[in-house]
Every structure is written in structure tokens, then in C-alpha cells.
Amino acid sequence: MANTGRCPECGHDGTPILYGLPITKARVMAMLGHIRLGGCVVSADDPHWECGNCRHSWQDSAGAARALAAIFARPAGESGAARRIGG
Numbered sequence: 822m823a824n825t826g827r828c829p830e831c832g833h834d835g836t837p838i839l840y841g842l843p844i845t846k847a848r849v850m851a852m853l854g855h856i857r858l859g860g861c862v863v864s865a866d867d868p869h870w871e872c873g874n875c876r877h878s879w880q881d882s883a884g885a886a887r888a889l890a891a892i893f894a895r896p897a898g899e900s901g902a903a904r905r906i907g908g
């Protein structure tokens with residue numbers, strides 16, 4: 822599949838970008854480098870992924886759904902207890 826969570830420029834794994842007011846869990850995940858926070862202002866041409874290697878950002882062909890699925894599939898912390906924070 823083209824244009825997914827992998828950087829179209831260098832092939833590195835992309836980091837999903839979360840928009841909106843970040844809940845506590847999202848802040849923790851961003852600190853750990855699991856996600857990027859895109860801010861509260863959302864427009865139609867915002868990218869869904871950012872490359873952790875070359876900083877290229879791009880839109881997913883499936884829209885935000887795949888990036889969101891990647892965000893929620895990732896652990897929020899070492900223990901998993903943080904999963905309930907802010908949920």
C-alpha cells in the first residue's frame with residue numbers, strides 16, 4: 822500500500838500527528854516520542870504523519886483513521902496503567 826505510515830521520502834517509520842486539545846495520555850505519548858501534537862487548529866490539508874528521520878510530513882490516503890489507529894495502538898507508558906489516564 823502506498824502513502825501509509827511510512828515516509829514517502831526516505832522510507833522511515835512515520836509518527837502519527839494528533840490534532841485537538843491533548844489529553845494527559847497524549848501529552849505523555851508526545852513526550853516519549855510516540856506521537857506528534859499538531860495543535861488545536863485543524864484544516865483539511867493538515868498532514869497525518871511526520872517522519873522521525875527527515876521531518877517530512879504527509880497526508881495518509883486513508884485520512885486520519887490510520888494515524889489515529891496507530892496512536893491508540895501504542896502504549897502510553899511502561900506499565901500500561903497510564904492507559905486509563907484521561908480516557
Ligand SMILES: [Zn+2]
Pocket residue numbers: 828829830831832833872873874875876877
Ligand atoms: Zn523521511
